[in-house]
Amino acid sequence: MPLNIRLSYTFKFCIFLFYLIFPDAEIFASQTKPLTSISVSTTDSKLCLGETCTILLNTTETGVQYQLKNINTGSFVSNTITGNGSEANFNPITPSETTTYTVIATHIASSESVNLNANINIQVVPLPITSLDVIPTHNSLCVGESTSIRIADSETDVLYQIVGGANTNENTLLGNGSTLLIENFEPFRSATYHVSAIKEGCETKVALTKNFLLDVRLPPETQLHIYSDKRAICEGEEVQLSLSPSDPEADYQLLDNATRIGKAITGNGGYIDFNLIKPSATTTYSVNAKGHFCIDPIKVDFTFKVDVHLPANPNKNLVSNKTEVCQGESLIIGVEDSQEEVIYQLHDGTKFLDAQIIGNGEEANFPEIYPEKDAYYFVYARDMVCPDKLRLNDQIHPRLIKTREFPIDNFATPGEICLGEMVDIELPLTENQVTYHLYDKNISVDHITSNGGPIVFENLLADIDSRYKILIDNCVDEVIAAEPKLEIHSTPxxxxxxxxxxxxxxxxxxxxxxxxxxxxxxxxxxxxxxxxxxxxxxxxxxxxxxxxxxxxxxxxxxxxxxxxxxxxEFNNPKNYEVNGVLTPNGDGRNDTWSISYNPEWDAPEVRVFNIYGQKVFHAHGYQNDWKGTFNGSKLPNGSYFYLIKFNRKNVAPIKGILSILGD
CATH class of the missing domain: 2.60.40 (Immunoglobulin-like)
Known part of the structure; x- marks a missing residue:
């Protein structure tokens, strides 16, 4: 008989004897079959390829062995666990594909095996595809410039990140199922870069197999100066602009605002000259510098302004503040719509007058002139840069009124008055049939037509800021016949x-x-x-x-x-008053501290404290005799606090500050 059959019979016989000896052993017989309700769990139900997880049992039976089985392949994985009545873990597993696992429990004594009720399904996510094509938009660029990286056929559940050099791009971008563009990648230095990929929810990163080299160079220097042989020119003149120091690895383009002037010039390490230009208007020129390895040009920090001056325009109108002028009276002549930076000079028909003015784009006036004779006035103009002097086509011919025969003289008036007093203003010498008009601060006060003798403006009430003047009304503009000098004092x-x-x-x-x-x-x-x-x-x-x-x-x-x-009038609503000052210096005033109160009241109880809260004086029935002493010595000058209590029901304690001021 084979050995295994003999052992089986022997085991069954032993069981038979056991029941004969122990008739109550049915309970033991029921426990020879492992429990199938033990809970099974896993640390991760979804893994990326290459990651591990652990399958756990929440409890185990003593005398039972547990094995983890791959249902897909039928093979056992991990270690065998022998139950001890507590929870247990299988060794970590690393599935290579999505797999369902079951746990088989075998009773050691009976060799009876069962599958636990719960199966574990672990989903395995494959790693990202690494053979994708990676292409940078620019392989060569300057520091501070950025490039874009194109990833062909990106996966929708994969995050991509640029890695390499000294500055890994911290941003990740989720694939879109087609070409993915990672924009604005700014490399710090020249290096070989690659793209790392990771599935969403996974921890395993892989590098795409295709690397790319970025050549990063320093940008051109921008602290360059633009030079010229002249800053201001006349219309039609040419000007030469130069740049220094130039970079042999950069091209320089001269710009008029955004318009290119000529072709770009390659630097030579020193001065470079741009082509001659002939600006038609004032322009500020700038230069763009583009390194041979840069993507975009950059502005040179300095600019250069060329002022273009046009010849003076002779078709400007002349204006004056009056068409008639009294002899010796002021006349102002101006140029209407004057040109900026154009110099104008006045001519009286026989000679140039000294004053010159510069146009301001508006009406520009010459200083006052005082005609003594009839004249025609002309104006000559020249640009500040362009030397040609042109006579304007217009002219001014005011009508002159001769006033020199008028005996204009000082007036007589009191020199000083107080505010509110009346004053008379006299003009002792006047011209017959001439009207004299009195003004105070350009406000009409009175007017008198002379008969050839003295005239008096009477009973004038002056203000503190009165400013009198007497004008001749016969003139177009004011001619001052007299200007009284009157000093007016304020009244208290x-x-x-x-x-x-x-x-x-x-x-x-x-x-x-x-x-x-x-x-x-x-x-x-x-x-x-x-x-x-x-x-x-x-x-x-x-x-x-x-x-x-x-x-x-x-x-x-x-x-x-x-x-x-x-x-x-005395109306005393208070029944008490406390003197806030004590000056014990022997001068007879405030030498003792006094408290005034209704004489029908009893003397109060008084306490005085220093600023530290220490009591320096206390008296019942105070008699206004304290001289600011403490223990026989004078207290130092300063502020003290007092508390006064009257033995009156309706009088609250009085608190206040006493200032002691000695010698």
Missing amino acids: HVHITTNDEVNGSDGKVDILVNGGVAPYTYIFENYKTIVSDENLIELNEMKAGNYKLAVVDANSCKSTDVGDDFTI
């Missing part, structure tokens, strides 16, 4: 504020003076007269009553003729 204005003290015996008055000139004389009716340089005075201990005050300043100007009324 008084503002009075009255106050009263607690005890109703020392009225206070604050007097503020605005205007006038110090010193001030304060003249009181029913009181004394005070002379002071101050415009603010404070008076104390005034008795109740009615007062009048007039202030006279240094110019003898009075605030009022009759005086300003004010009244001292």
Whole structure:
């Protein structure tokens, strides 16, 4: 009999004897079959090719062995686990394709095997295709320029990234199923680059097999200067522009705004000259520099402006501020729509006048002239750069009114007045049948037609800023016959504020003076007269009553003729008053600290503290006798805090600050 058959019979016989000896052993018999409900899980149900995962059992049975089986191939993978009543893991596996796994449990004693109920399906994602074609838009470029990378036949679930050199592009781009363009890649230096690819959700990166070389060069220097033999030219002249220092590996293009001028010139390490140009208008020229390995040209930092000056235009109209002018009166002649940077000079028919003006694009006026004789006026013009001087076609011929026979003379008037006083202005010499017009700040005041004798403008009330002048009305423009020199002094204005003290015996008055000139004389009716340089005075201990005050300043100007009324009245609403100052210097004023209160009250309790909160004085029934001492010594000057309590129901404790000021 074969050995395995004999062993089987022997095992069954042993089982038979076991049941005879232990009739209650049916429970043991039921446990010879492994449990199939054990939970099976995996760390990753989706892997990229080459990645690993682990399959886990949430528990195991003692006496049972567990094996992991690939259902697709029928082969066992990983290690065999012997159950011990706790959870267990199979060794990590690396599937090469999508696979379903099952776990087979075998009872060691009975050799009975079962499949656990749960199968594990692990999806394996293939790696990206690495044979794609990679093409840069530009293989040669300068530092700071960018290129684009084309990836042919990109996969839709793959992320692509440029790698290499000293600066890996941190951005990734998802494939689109066709040609993928990675734009604005800016390499830092020359290097061989490649593209890495990774499937979405995977960790394994692969490099595309095709690399690409980018040749990165330094850009041309831009701190270059543009030179010329001249900056300002006349219309039709030529100018030569040059550049230095030039780079032999760069081409330079001269530009008029965005328009190219001539052909680009290759640098030679020194000066390069552009072709002669003949600008028709003022233009600022610039230069583009393009390295032989650069993609785009860059601007040279410096530009050059060429000012083109046109000959003066003779067809400009002349204008004047009047068609008639009195002899010796001012006349202003100007050029209408003058040209900028054109010099104009006035000619009176016999000679050039000294003044020259420069056009400003608008009306340009010559300085005032004072015609003494009849004349025709012409203007000559020349550009500041172009030397040709041209006479304008227009001319000016004003009608001259002779006024020299008028005996214009100074007037007589008081030299000084106070504001508010009346004044007369006299013109002692006048011309018969000439009208003299008085103005104050260009405002008409009065006019008188002379009969050949003196004229007087009477009872004039001047302002502080009055400016008088007398004009001859017969002239087109104003001719000043006289200009009075009148000094007008401001009048002091008084503002009075009255106050009263607690005890109703020392009225206070604050007097503020605005205007006038110090010193001030304060003249009181029913009181004394005070002379002071101050415009603010404070008076104390005034008795109740009615007062009048007039202030006279240094110019003898009075605030009022009759005086300003004010009244001292005492209306004392308080029942107490605390002196905030103590000056124990023996001068008889504020030598002791005084507290005034209703005489029907009892003396208060007083406490005084320094700024640190220390008590420096305390008295019950204070008698206004404290001289600012502590332990027999004077307290230092400074601020102190007091607390005063009256034995009155309706009077709250009084808090405040006391200033001690000694010698």
